[in-house]
Amino acid sequence: MAALEALRSAARDPQPVARAAKVSGRKVLGYRCVFVPEEMMHAAGVTAFPIFGTPEAVSLADSYFQPNLCEFIRNIFDLALKGKLDYLDGLVLCNTCDAVRKLYDHWKSYIKTPFCHMINNPQKQFTEPAYEYQYRELAEFREALERLTGAAVTDDALQRSIKLHNETKSLLRKVYEFRKPDLPLLSGEEALEVVMGTMLLPKEEANAKLAQLIDELGTRGRSPLAPGPRIMITGSIIDNPTLIRMVEESGAMVVADDLCTATRYFWYPVKEDKDPLAALARHCTEKPVCACMHPAEARLEYMMDLVREYRVDGIIYFNLMYCDPFLYEGVLFKKKFEERGIPMIALETEHTPSGLGQLKTRVQAFLEML
Amino acid sequence: MTELARNTGKSDLRTEADVQRARKSYWMGVREAKRKGVPVVVAFGLLPREIWYAMDVPVVGAESLAIQVSARQLSARYCEIAEQRGFSRELCAVHLSLIGMAGDEDRDPYLDQVFVEPDIIIGSSFACMSESKSFLYWVERFGCPFYVVDIPPNPWPGGVPRHAVEYLAGEFRRLIAFLETYGFRYRESRLRGAVQNSRRTMELWQEIEGYRARVPAPISAIDALHCIGKPLVLSLGSDSCLQLFEGLRDEVAERVRSGHVALEDERLRLYMVGVPPLYRLDLLDYPARYGAVIVKSDVDILGGSLIEPRLLDPEHPIESLAMKQIVDMVNPCFDGRAESAVRTVRDYRVDGVIGLNKRGCRNLPASLRLIKDAVYREAKTPMTVFDLDGIDSREYDESQVMSNIDSFVETLLVAGKAR
Numbered sequence: 140m141a142a143l144e145a146l147r148s149a150a151r152d153p154q155p156v157a158r159a160a161k162v163s164g165r166k167v168l169g170y171r172c173v174f175v176p177e178e179m180m181h182a183a184g185v186t187a188f189p190i191f192g193t194p195e196a197v198s199l200a201d202s203y204f205q206p207n208l209c210e211f212i213r214n215i216f217d218l219a220l221k222g223k224l225d226y227l228d229g230l231v232l233c234n235t236c237d238a239v240r241k242l243y244d245h246w247k248s249y250i251k252t253p254f255c256h257m258i259n260n261p262q263k264q265f266t267e268p269a270y271e272y273q274y275r276e277l278a279e280f281r282e283a284l285e286r287l288t289g290a291a292v293t294d295d296a297l298q299r300s301i302k303l304h305n306e307t308k309s310l311l312r313k314v315y316e317f318r319k320p321d322l323p324l325l326s327g328e329e330a331l332e333v334v335m336g337t338m339l340l341p342k343e344e345a346n347a348k349l350a351q352l353i354d355e356l357g358t359r360g361r362s363p364l365a366p367g368p369r370i371m372i373t374g375s376i377i378d379n380p381t382l383i384r385m386v387e388e389s390g391a392m393v394v395a396d397d398l399c400t401a402t403r404y405f406w407y408p409v410k411e412d413k414d415p416l417a418a419l420a421r422h423c424t425e426k427p428v429c430a431c432m433h434p435a436e437a438r439l440e441y442m443m444d445l446v447r448e449y450r451v452d453g454i455i456y457f458n459l460m461y462c463d464p465f466l467y468e469g470v471l472f473k474k475k476f477e478e479r480g481i482p483m484i485a486l487e488t489e490h491t492p493s494g495l496g497q498l499k500t501r502v503q504a505f506l507e508m509l
Numbered sequence: 510m511t512e513l514a515r516n517t518g519k520s521d522l523r524t525e526a527d528v529q530r531a532r533k534s535y536w537m538g539v540r541e542a543k544r545k546g547v548p549v550v551v552a553f554g555l556l557p558r559e560i561w562y563a564m565d566v567p568v569v570g571a572e573s574l575a576i577q578v579s580a581r582q583l584s585a586r587y588c589e590i591a592e593q594r595g596f597s598r599e600l601c602a603v604h605l606s607l608i609g610m611a612g613d614e615d616r617d618p619y620l621d622q623v624f625v626e627p628d629i630i631i632g633s634s635f636a637c638m639s640e641s642k643s644f645l646y647w648v649e650r651f652g653c654p655f656y657v658v659d660i661p662p663n664p665w666p667g668g669v670p671r672h673a674v675e676y677l678a679g680e681f682r683r684l685i686a687f688l689e690t691y692g693f694r695y696r697e698s699r700l701r702g703a704v705q706n707s708r709r710t711m712e713l714w715q716e717i718e719g720y721r722a723r724v725p726a727p728i729s730a731i732d733a734l735h736c737i738g739k740p741l742v743l744s745l746g747s748d749s750c751l752q753l754f755e756g757l758r759d760e761v762a763e764r765v766r767s768g769h770v771a772l773e774d775e776r777l778r779l780y781m782v783g784v785p786p787l788y789r790l791d792l793l794d795y796p797a798r799y800g801a802v803i804v805k806s807d808v809d810i811l812g813g814s815l816i817e818p819r820l821l822d823p824e825h826p827i828e829s830l831a832m833k834q835i836v837d838m839v840n841p842c843f844d845g846r847a848e849s850a851v852r853t854v855r856d857y858r859v860d861g862v863i864g865l866n867k868r869g870c871r872n873l874p875a876s877l878r879l880i881k882d883a884v885y886r887e888a889k890t891p892m893t894v895f896d897l898d899g900i901d902s903r904e905y906d907e908s909q910v911m912s913n914i915d916s917f918v919e920t921l922l923v924a925g926k927a928r
């Protein structure tokens with residue numbers, strides 16, 4: 140399982156990937172999150188580096204942000220203040236939650252990389268005006284990248300990037316097929332690290348690894364999991380496998396997920412259109428993957444599709460503390476899932492879950508009930 | 510130090526009585542509309558009141574309801590109801606209390622008197638995730654038709670681009686079309702009039718602020734809450750709001766002429782950033798014991814911030830309202846928030862800034878450090894920051910709050926800031 144190990148180890152230690160890109164002379168832009176088109180950065184000859192948090196305790200950032208702001212964002216800002224993201228030439232964010240917007244404000248004022256851009260995407264999807272507005276925002280982003288690199292981001296280059304990234308998405312979908320059998324051939328913990336590793340690696344390299352992984356899984360033969368209820372994990376960002384491992388150690392088979400570091404990243408391909416900017420704008424305004432966006436019903440339907448496709452018995456909704464979009468959505472959706480016969484449990488956790496014991500007891504009780 | 514200095518929390522401006530009358534008549538109008546079968550709208554996110562006024566829509570502003578309930582020390586009760594329904598205590602108390610109010614079958618007598626069930630709900634993404642999400646609970650609870658207005662934040666360093674104004678103007682047009690399907694009539698001429706009224710209100714507000722900047726201050730932060738913040742929240746753009754501002758401008762001008770001041774022997778001038786305890790407004794008078802007056806506070810902008818009047822062009826009413834909403838100081842990512850704090854400190858000759866960190870709010874509290882650094886860097890003015898939830902009184906610790914103010918004011922005095 141060499142490809143599996145390679146992807147997982149990239150996920151566990153992201154920094155060498157960014158530093159390697161830096162050494163190659165390319166500009167490296169950190170970004171968050173799924174509404175920032177990596178394709179555009181790739182076409183601009185820039186390395187798109189998805190910033191994840193670390194288990195390290197927040198210290199310096201505490202004098203900039205109140206403690207009741209999303210710890211994931213405080214963690215990222217803390218890393219930046221400590222110089223641990225000094226390989227970044229800039230940051231690209233998009234209009235999602237309050238914490239991300241505040242990261243943008245603070246980054247501009249205190250980190251001062253040569254580049255800091257926010258794609259001010261609409262928060263209402265599936266409307267023509269939202270699409271037109273998104274198109275303008277992406278055009279501005281393209282111009283900003285051109286100013287940074289001094290080179291044009293051509294439609295041709297953009298089309299090639301879209302193709303390459305679609306290939307990644309399609310390969311990830313194939314990898315996820317291995318989660319569908321009665322006894323999945325890929326665990327939830329592994330799946331998370333595979334996607335995170337893929338997000339981090341240059342896509343040419345990631346695609347080769349994913350193709351190899353598909354072969355490896357095809358001959359794996361035995362499930363890494365013991366039989367148990369089929370669980371989908373959703374909620375705020377999970378950028379470390381501890382929680383999913385705990386759920387699987389409690390007797391579940393995590394067969395599906397709806398996470399920024401998993402399906403939300405790859406579920407929808409970009410249409411390969413003759414106007415690539417239009418295709419990206421459509422893509423951003425038509426993937427109902429984020430709790431910050433409206434309408435909520437579209438997102439619910441996307442989640443229900445996952446539930447059906449992966450034959451999910453129950454949902455575990457992990458709310459990062461102070462993560463407002465998911466704190467609201469969790470309560471509203473619990474009722475909707477239960478009306479559709481899918482039990483759900485919501486658990487509030489810290490970014491680096493320290494008190495796993497209590498969570499584990501609740502997870503076990505939930506699994507027993509299924 | 511455990512008791513309050515003046516213990517009023519009230520304004521002694523004559524205009525306050527006029528504001529009370531206008532508010533009463535506004536709320537009676539909403540109830541009357543409901544009685545007559547006109548659909549009542551509950552709107553989230555400080556959308557342009559000019560549109561409601563121009564279309565004669567009876568609107569309950571969700572935030573107004575939360576403020577009123579907090580002022581009567583009832584927020585905790587409704588927050589608890591929301592928490593029992595599974596919402597996290599870590600969410601904003603404005604919205605927890607709104608969720609609690611929607612869910613409560615057994616309303617307390619005050620809420621029972623003012624609560625009007627919505628027939629239509631208008632949500633918006635302005636200016637935080639709580640605003641953008643909590644209304645969905647109301648939609649569930651009351652099963653009403655709803656419309657969401659998407660309001661872009663303002664991260665553009667070089668000024669708001671055209672496409673953003675056009676997008677939001679389009680959102681407002683679609684809102685109007687949505688309301689028309691429920692029988693409300695849109696007359697562009699009436700909206701132009703409302704925007705003209707708003708523009709004039711902004712001019713009067715600028716004049717009033719000119720007077721407020723004088724030393725000693727002619728009115729206090731409490732006066733401003735009652736006579737500026739409240740009418741703006743309810744009815745900016747209406748004839749009645751304009752008249753209130755005319756009256757207020759005249760009254761403040763008269764005070765200045767006659768030498769009437771908010772506090773005799775004013776020695777220190779303070780600026781309060783964040784929501785003060787609406788359930789203990791008399792706290793705003795507390796620094797008076799030191800000869801300190803809060804000359805400016807964020808309660809002024811409960812109904813939106815003061816913008817350049819010329820941005821409101823009655824010939825392009827919808828685009829003007831779109832621009833007004835995007836440049837509002839409360840809109841996230843606006844560099845102007847810190848710049849405006851620096852300007853306030855300079856213009857009002859502020860000696861110290863008090864920043865309030867409201868639990869559950871991820872918007873302003875996460876900008877307090879930026880503001881603190883900016884006012885110190887640009888105006889050499891110190892700022893203190895402490896926790897205080899201005900809506901939910903459950904964790905309000907008066908002696909702690911007073912001791913925070915005591916030590917800050919004493920530091921200012923030691924630093925020789927007193928006049």
Ligand code: SF4
Pocket residue numbers: 209210211212235236237238239375376459461462463464465
């Ligand atoms: S975890 Fe929640 S609050 Fe944090 S960045 Fe993601 S959506 Fe925002």
Ligand code: SF4
Pocket residue numbers: 601602603604636637638639640867869870871872873
């Ligand atoms: S206090 Fe903060 S979180 Fe609450 S409504 Fe206002 S901006 Fe939103």
